[in-house]
Amino acid sequence: MAVIEINHPLIQHKMTYLRNKDTDTKTFRENLNEIAKLMTYEVTKSLPVDEVIVETPLMKTTGHVLQDKAIAVVPILRAGLGMVDGIVSLVPTAKIGHIGVYRNEETLEPTYYYCKLPVDIQERKVILVDPMLATGGSAIYAIDYLKNAGVKDIVFMCLVAAPEGIAKVLQTHPDVSIYTAKIDQGLNEHGYIYPGLGDCGDRIFGTK
Numbered sequence: 001m002a003v004i005e006i007n008h009p010l011i012q013h014k015m016t017y018l019r020n021k022d023t024d025t026k027t028f029r030e031n032l033n034e035i036a037k038l039m040t041y042e043v044t045k046s047l048p049v050d051e052v053i054v055e056t057p058l059m060k061t062t063g064h065v066l067q068d069k070a071i072a073v074v075p076i077l078r079a080g081l082g083m084v085d086g087i088v089s090l091v092p093t094a095k096i097g098h099i100g101v102y103r104n105e106e107t108l109e110p111t112y113y114y115c116k117l118p119v120d121i122q123e124r125k126v127i128l129v130d131p132m133l134a135t136g137g138s139a140i141y142a143i144d145y146l147k148n149a150g151v152k153d154i155v156f157m158c159l160v161a162a163p164e165g166i167a168k169v170l171q172t173h174p175d176v177s178i179y180t181a182k183i184d185q186g187l188n189e190h191g192y193i194y195p196g197l198g199d200c201g202d203r204i205f206g207t208k
C-alpha cells in the first residue's frame with residue numbers, strides 16, 4: 001500500500017522532546033503515548049461503523065458506533081507497549097494482542113520470544129505498533145506471524161522509520177500501509193536510526 005508520514009505541529013513538537021537525549025523517562029513516556037494518540041486519529045479514519053438509534057433528551061435519532069470487531073492493537077514488545085495506552089484511550093472497543101520480538105545486537109536479526117493474541121483476531125483490523133522501524137526485521141517478523149494467524153487487514157504504526165526498513169516492509173508486505181511520524185535519514189553501523197531517538201525500549205523502561 002503506502003507509507004504515510006503524519007506531519008502535524010503537535011506531533012512535531014512532541015517528537016523533538018523524544019529525540020532530546022536529556023529528556024527524562026517520565027516525559028519520554030508521556031510524549032510517546034501522546035504522539036501515538038494523535039496518530040490514531042489518522043490511522044482509524046476508515047474504521048467501519050454501524051448505524052444505531054439513540055434517544056437524546058429531546059428525541060430519537062440515528063447515530064453511528066464502531067463495529068464491534070473493529071480493531072485489535074498489537075504492540076511489538078517492549079517498545080510497542082509505550083504506544084498502547086494512547087491508542088486504546090481513543091478506541092475503547094479495541095482488543096490487545098502482544099508479540100515479543102527483540103533484535104539480536106550482533107546480527108540485527110529478530111528473535112521471537114512470546115505471543116498472545118485475541119481469539120477473534122482474524123476478524124479484526126490489526127494496528128501493529130512499534131515506535132521504531134529500522135531494518136524492518138522485527139516488523140516483518142510480526143506481520144508474517146499475524147498473517148499466519150489468519151489476519152487479513154494489517155496496518156503498521158511507528159514513530160520513526162528508516163528508509164531501509166520502509167523499503168523492506170513495502171517489498172515483503174505491499175498490502176500493509178505504514179504510518180509514521182517521521183521518515184529519518186538512515187541506519188548507522190549498529191542498525192540504529194539516525195538522527196533517531198536512541199534505543200526506544202531502554203528509554204521507555206529506563207533499562208540502560
Ligand SMILES: O=P(O)(O)OC[C@H]1O[C@H](OP(=O)(O)OP(=O)(O)O)[C@H](O)[C@@H]1O
Nearest residue numbers: 078079102103132134135136137138201
Ligand atoms: O526494524 P528493526 O531492525 O527490527 O529494529 C526495530 C526494533 O528494535 C527495537 O526493539 P529492541 O530489539 O531493541 O527490543 P526492545 O523494544 O525490547 O528494546 C525497536 O523497538 C524495534 O522493535
Ligand SMILES: O=c1cc[nH]c(=O)[nH]1
Nearest residue numbers: 134192193198199200
Ligand atoms: O534506532 C533504533 C533502532 C532500532 N531500535 C531502537 O530502539 N532504536
Ligand SMILES: [Mg+2]
Nearest residue numbers: 077078079101
Ligand atoms: Mg523491539
